[in-house]
């Protein structure tokens with residue numbers, strides 16, 4: 001199981017348990033758990049609706065690629081802990097990740 005702690009836009013915290021081997025990114029996973037992420041671009045790193053701040057587990061994440069960095073640069077609320085959930089593939093490597101959602105909801 002992959003464990004991810006998620007704080008939503010209202011400050012509610014939930015521990016998610018996700019079976020390994022699911023071929024989804026973190027944005028798709030959050031939507032599967034019924035988080036109302038708007039995700040207008042469908043996971044292309046263009047809309048930033050899936051913007052989150054990483055509270056724990058940053059070092060286990062793959063490095064952000066150029067398009068993600070360009071999109072995050074357009075967000076006035078981006079910090080050094082910001083990532084786009086659609087650019088994070090679900091895998092055992094990110095077990096223990098803790099994030100706060102700060103992007104746009106539906």
Ligand code: FES
Nearest residue numbers: 045047048050086
């Ligand atoms: S879904 Fe649009 S940037 Fe992640």
